Amino acid sequence: MIVVKPTLDIILNPLESLGRFSRLLFHAFGAVSELSIYRKNLWEQMVKIGVDSLPIVTMAAGFSGAVTTVQTAYQLVTPLIPRSIIGAIVVPSMILELGAVVTGFILAGRVGARIAAELGTMRVTEQIDALESMGLNSIGYLIVPRVLAGIVMFPVLYVAACFVGIGGGMLIGDLGGFVPAEEFMKGAREFFQPFDPIFGVIKSLVFGFLITSISCFKGYYTQGGAEGVGRSTTQAAVASCVFLLLADLVLAATLL
Amino acid sequence: MISVSNVNKSFGDKHVLKDVSVDIPEGETIAIIGRSGSGKSVLMKHLIGLLSPDSGTVTVDGIDINAITYAELRRVRRNFGVLFQGGALFDSMNSFENVAFPLRTFSEMGEDEIANVVKRCLAMVELEDVGEKLPSELSGGMQKRVALARAVALQPRYIIYDEPTSGLDPETSNTIDELIRNLADQLNVTSIVVTHDMHSVLNIADRAAFIYEGRMHWTGTIDELHRSEDQILKAFVTANEYKIGLS
Numbered sequence: 001m002i003v004v005k006p007t008l009d010i011i012l013n014p015l016e017s018l019g020r021f022s023r024l025l026f027h028a029f030g031a032v033s034e035l036s037i038y039r040k041n042l043w044e045q046m047v048k049i050g051v052d053s054l055p056i057v058t059m060a061a062g063f064s065g066a067v068t069t070v071q072t073a074y075q076l077v078t079p080l081i082p083r084s085i086i087g088a089i090v091v092p093s094m095i096l097e098l099g100a101v102v103t104g105f106i107l108a109g110r111v112g113a114r115i116a117a118e119l120g121t122m123r124v125t126e127q128i129d130a131l132e133s134m135g136l137n138s139i140g141y142l143i144v145p146r147v148l149a150g151i152v153m154f155p156v157l158y159v160a161a162c163f164v165g166i167g168g169g170m171l172i173g174d175l176g177g178f179v180p181a182e183e184f185m186k187g188a189r190e191f192f193q194p195f196d197p198i199f200g201v202i203k204s205l206v207f208g209f210l211i212t213s214i215s216c217f218k219g220y221y222t223q224g225g226a227e228g229v230g231r232s233t234t235q236a237a238v239a240s241c242v243f244l245l246l247a248d249l250v251l252a253a254t255l256l
Numbered sequence: 257m258i259s260v261s262n263v264n265k266s267f268g269d270k271h272v273l274k275d276v277s278v279d280i281p282e283g284e285t286i287a288i289i290g291r292s293g294s295g296k297s298v299l300m301k302h303l304i305g306l307l308s309p310d311s312g313t314v315t316v317d318g319i320d321i322n323a324i325t326y327a328e329l330r331r332v333r334r335n336f337g338v339l340f341q342g343g344a345l346f347d348s349m350n351s352f353e354n355v356a357f358p359l360r361t362f363s364e365m366g367e368d369e370i371a372n373v374v375k376r377c378l379a380m381v382e383l384e385d386v387g388e389k390l391p392s393e394l395s396g397g398m399q400k401r402v403a404l405a406r407a408v409a410l411q412p413r414y415i416i417y418d419e420p421t422s423g424l425d426p427e428t429s430n431t432i433d434e435l436i437r438n439l440a441d442q443l444n445v446t447s448i449v450v451t452h453d454m455h456s457v458l459n460i461a462d463r464a465a466f467i468y469e470g471r472m473h474w475t476g477t478i479d480e481l482h483r484s485e486d487q488i489l490k491a492f493v494t495a496n497e498y499k500i501g502l503s
Binding site: 136 | 301304306326330331332333334336338340341342344345346347357358361362416
């Protein structure tokens, strides 16, 4: 019996969380019809999630592109391989992987933690109960705008990250003498696949949904005062990153 | 009228409410009293459907609030104003926006009319000048008064007060008590005050319901409370009187 209960908990706890998560999403989608009430909130969240994240996302993407260029050049020291191959590697890397994943990790930390802390604090200070007691659908008011803002703004950030990342890679390649800008772009064009950006946008939509919905879930069901808020915030960031990596693998395996 | 019948509620192994029944007639101010952890706040949350009973019923104006859809429950809740223990003001909004929030969300009023109602509500709690202040810039007592202004903004038929005077100094407690009494008299609302502060109970309530170890141990008018020979109730009241005497 001493062994059975912890074993059962290991199996049942994630299942219980999945059930509660599904129920939360079900209620959230049910509240989409009342979006006109929450329109102002949606706009605020789009600014907080999208516009406010733009500087850090573009900075990280720029450095990722630059570092990828430098490391690719370092590995291709043989004169038998044309330098334009650097552009052919860096650009798809940004579009297929780095643009979405770097943005995802930054948003998991910046946006995911903020959402969980905000909703967690509202829960422990009875602000969510206050919304409910007024007759408002708290899930509709708090969660739908955040998840929709994530789904809408993540692809925008992804596109910005790709442009800045590719630009950063090209600039460092040119300034550092690794590959001239024209050759970098020549390589990028030669190996460009039209499906790559579509795949990137699909990925960013999925990541946007995962990060915001997981963080909302963790924050909305916070228990236990300030310590509980801290726990929810950490769990939101960690769970978002883990599910982001998992989704990355699943999408690559199924769509590419 | 609100009617609670044979409500049971457990959290895990802890049986918090045990077969609790109480009727709250229209226009009455009832105090739900009891020691900390006796189940008062849990009962309060059942009255507006924030918690569902494991068994038993809660009816509001004849509607069993646990047998209706969520959309219908939300309509029933619009008859209530709730003052939460910590105020539960939205900390991203200033005082004016907090009071205006239910008006903007649920009424058809224009901004000018909303501004007038907000000013009137803030004046009623004697806080006309704090509209621009964020909740974090207000004292605990002021937060509760702004929360009270928000609770009455839509002129609810029922107002629930969860520990309205806890953590406040005696003077501010008296001000809050006075506000509750005035609201009950002026707006003819039904008031449910969850408290363990007997001083408040004697100031504001028409009737008291005493919860002891999860059971509805005693109900009666304030006069009956004074005359009651029930030992458990007397011990609770006496302990409060002793505290009041010391303070």
